[in-house]
Amino acid sequence: MEAKTEPIATRHAYGDALVALGEAHEDVVALDADLAVSTQSMKFGKKFPERFFNCGAAEAGMMSMACGLAATGKVPYASSFAIFATGRSYDQIRLGIAHNELKVRIGASHGGVSLGEDGASHQMIEDIALMRAMPKMQVVVPADYNQAYRTVIESYERVEGPLYMRFGRPATPVVYEEIPATLGSGVDVLREGSDISIFACGHMVHRALEAAGVLASEDGVEAEVLNVAIVKPLAAEAVVESLAKTGVGVTAEEHRVVGGLADAVREAAAEQHPVPVFALGMGDEFGVSGTGEACMEHFGLTAAGIVDRAREALLLKPIVSHPPIHGGRQ
Amino acid sequence: MHLTPVPDPEPPALAGKEPSIAGLERYATILRINCVRMLAVAKSGHLDSSLSAADIVAALYHRELRHDPADPGWPERDRFVLCKGHAAPIQYAALAEHGYFPRQDLMGLRKVGSHLQGHPDMNRTPGVEVSTGSLGQGLSTCVGICLALRLDGLDGTAQVFGVLSDGDCQEGETWEGAAAAAHYEVPNLTAIVDYNHLQTDGTTEEVMDTGDVRAKFEAFGWDSVEIDGHDMGAIVEALRRSRTLRKPAAIVCQTKKGRGVSLMEDRFGFHGKPPSQEQATEALEELEARLAEQEEALQAGAASGEGGDGGS
Numbered sequence: 296m297e298a299k300t301e302p303i304a305t306r307h308a309y310g311d312a313l314v315a316l317g318e319a320h321e322d323v324v325a326l327d328a329d330l331a332v333s334t335q336s337m338k339f340g341k342k343f344p345e346r347f348f349n350c351g352a353a354e355a356g357m358m359s360m361a362c363g364l365a366a367t368g369k370v371p372y373a374s375s376f377a378i379f380a381t382g383r384s385y386d387q388i389r390l391g392i393a394h395n396e397l398k399v400r401i402g403a404s405h406g407g408v409s410l411g412e413d414g415a416s417h418q419m420i421e422d423i424a425l426m427r428a429m430p431k432m433q434v435v436v437p438a439d440y441n442q443a444y445r446t447v448i449e450s451y452e453r454v455e456g457p458l459y460m461r462f463g464r465p466a467t468p469v470v471y472e473e474i475p476a477t478l479g480s481g482v483d484v485l486r487e488g489s490d491i492s493i494f495a496c497g498h499m500v501h502r503a504l505e506a507a508g509v510l511a512s513e514d515g516v517e518a519e520v521l522n523v524a525i526v527k528p529l530a531a532e533a534v535v536e537s538l539a540k541t542g543v544g545v546t547a548e549e550h551r552v553v554g555g556l557a558d559a560v561r562e563a564a565a566e567q568h569p570v571p572v573f574a575l576g577m578g579d580e581f582g583v584s585g586t587g588e589a590c591m592e593h594f595g596l597t598a599a600g601i602v603d604r605a606r607e608a609l610l611l612k613p614i615v616s617h618p619p620i621h622g623g624r625q
Numbered sequence: 626m627h628l629t630p631v632p633d634p635e636p637p638a639l640a641g642k643e644p645s646i647a648g649l650e651r652y653a654t655i656l657r658i659n660c661v662r663m664l665a666v667a668k669s670g671h672l673d674s675s676l677s678a679a680d681i682v683a684a685l686y687h688r689e690l691r692h693d694p695a696d697p698g699w700p701e702r703d704r705f706v707l708c709k710g711h712a713a714p715i716q717y718a719a720l721a722e723h724g725y726f727p728r729q730d731l732m733g734l735r736k737v738g739s740h741l742q743g744h745p746d747m748n749r750t751p752g753v754e755v756s757t758g759s760l761g762q763g764l765s766t767c768v769g770i771c772l773a774l775r776l777d778g779l780d781g782t783a784q785v786f787g788v789l790s791d792g793d794c795q796e797g798e799t800w801e802g803a804a805a806a807a808h809y810e811v812p813n814l815t816a817i818v819d820y821n822h823l824q825t826d827g828t829t830e831e832v833m834d835t836g837d838v839r840a841k842f843e844a845f846g847w848d849s850v851e852i853d854g855h856d857m858g859a860i861v862e863a864l865r866r867s868r869t870l871r872k873p874a875a876i877v878c879q880t881k882k883g884r885g886v887s888l889m890e891d892r893f894g895f896h897g898k899p900p901s902q903e904q905a906t907e908a909l910e911e912l913e914a915r916l917a918e919q920e921e922a923l924q925a926g927a928a929s930g931e932g933g934d935g936g937s
């Protein structure tokens with residue numbers, strides 16, 4: 296597969312990579328719940344009709360079917376919108392898939408508020424929290440098409456056990472010029488800096504890079520930008536290493552500030568290197584209808600939003616001559 | 626293209642009279658016209674899903690439903706639940722027609738700052754009983770409403786009407802609701818299935834065959850009938866009858882998705898896609914021509930003393 300250069304939705308990588316996996320591995324099967332055109336699993340369905348199971352609007356049943364398929368030696372990729380792939384079928388995923396540590400891959404498209412017009416009922420903003428809290432579940436939120444493609448390909452070989460992948464609806468700029476050779480630790484330093492660490496995932500990564508540019512030109516602040524694609528298990532060393540260098544952080548995600556990337560980073564920081572980490576994300580509120588871009592604006596999920604959060608965090612940055620407490624011992 | 630929300634000319638004053646079948650058909654056309662206008666402006670939403678249910682919604686809002694736009698919280702009102710919440714435009718059109726909010730609001734559909742969300746939201750839009758948009762939840766919600774009405778001694782008065790889609794009937798929760806309604810013997814529930822045989826990924830027969838939905842409800846202990854969901858007389862009759870039954874009643878309506886707009890009627894490929902400018906123009910021409918014919922016929926009927934508003 297050629298790397299993409301123009302903006303394109305990450306969900307397209309799901310469909311494209313699924314076809315490649317289907318060609319390479321006979322045990323790959325795919326399921327969807329009447330959203331196969333939206334999630335792009337239809338590409339697989341067209342190519343491998345005998346290995347594709349559309350369940351209709353029946354997500355809970357789909358997840359249990361995936362459980363049965365995996366328990367019987369197949370590698371199921373089950374897709375729907377993030378809202379229904381998690382919220383509608385939480386218990387089925389929990390007992391049937393996670394507790395059994397089955398190799399089921401959940402392809403959740405239309406994550407976050409950028410799905411736009413369908414509004415609050417469809418805008419999933421707590422899926423990362425749900426899936427991160429679930430024992431054994433691994434969570435990946437790729438930043439662009441190219442990384443999303445690698446995520447899906449790697450999902451077959453690299454990890455055992457259950458995996459949740461979150462994709463988006465709107466076209467989003469590419470961050471990686473090539474399809475990366477690997478997801479690596481799941482934390483990539485995309486821009487080096489010494490003044491503040493910006494941790495972002497998914498659609499917020501290119502916005503974080505933009506924010507870093509603004510901070511450099513307007514504030515003379517050199518921000519380090521880290522793409523945290525693998526939110527769980529988090530490569531805590533990479534997070535802590537950056538915070539140790541910069542002394543202050545900001546997280547940015549298209550998700551509630553509870554339970555997602557913000558908490559993942561803060562948990563690592565709180566135990567290993569407690570410094571201020573401010574979160575940008577959705578507060579205690581549901582989404583609204585509007586274009587995807589208008590919704591992102593409405594909730595401040597923009598480069599400007601990240602800049603604002605960074606400026607607030609920088610005010611609390613510990614003074615260099617007084618290093619952070621390091622667990623309170625001196 | 627006429628994108629103003631108000632069809633011209635203004636509907637004749639009804640003065641408390643019950644619209645005739647022909648009158649209801651005219652209302653259905655008005656609702657359809659406003660759906661096309663809304664979606665053309667919003668450039669987003671589910672048009673064919675809304676058109677499919679237009680006759681059912683017209684029959685309910687313009688004849689069968691006991692409601693009071695001046696007092697949306699009137700405790701004895703009938704309840705309408707759009708289980709297939711993605712067809713929100715058709716409900717919004719009906720609510721606007723009754724003055725729950727200004728018709729002009731329809732043009733704000735799906736925009737930031739508008740109360741007309743992509744799916745019905747009870748905390749934003751007057752006249753919406755309960756928020757929907759996740760398929761399968763609606764029927765159980767209706768059962769809950771019925772049980773509350775029973776506790777308030779209103780289950781002999783207020784009927785609860787839920788409109789379900791094919792997708793609703795695929796979700797297991799719908800059948801949990803069906804079982805609960807029968808188990809608790811709710812007397813005041815009418816489930817109307819907009820069985821148009823089309824869903825997001827294809828026909829229901831291709832994607833997940835829902836089979837004989839009428840027989841399924843019957844097997845769950847419901848009264849269950851099947852009708853042509855675009856035959857206004859049959860719809861009105863079935864709705865009226867369901868109210869007289871002292872058990873949950875299903876009305877399975879055989880419908881055509883996109884009904885009334887030839888370019889999309891009963892055709893796959895339009896789900897969730899707003900009409901292009903050209904499609905909207907073509908659709909409005911067709912619907913406005915139909916409206917003109919219907920009004921002419923109504924006037925002729927009124928002049929000859931039959932078939933006009935007030936008759937049946």
Ligand SMILES: Cc1ncc(C[n+]2csc(CCOP(=O)(O)OP(=O)(O)O)c2C)c(N)n1
Binds near residue numbers: 674
């Ligand atoms: C639980 C759930 N799953 C998936 C969806 C996404 N979705 C919206 S409409 C639809 C199916 C549309 O077909 P149908 O139910 O037959 O409704 P129609 O528009 O034909 O009346 C789907 C799958 C949803 N809204 N809720």
Ligand SMILES: [Mg+2]
Binds near residue numbers: 791819821822
């Ligand atoms: Mg349908």
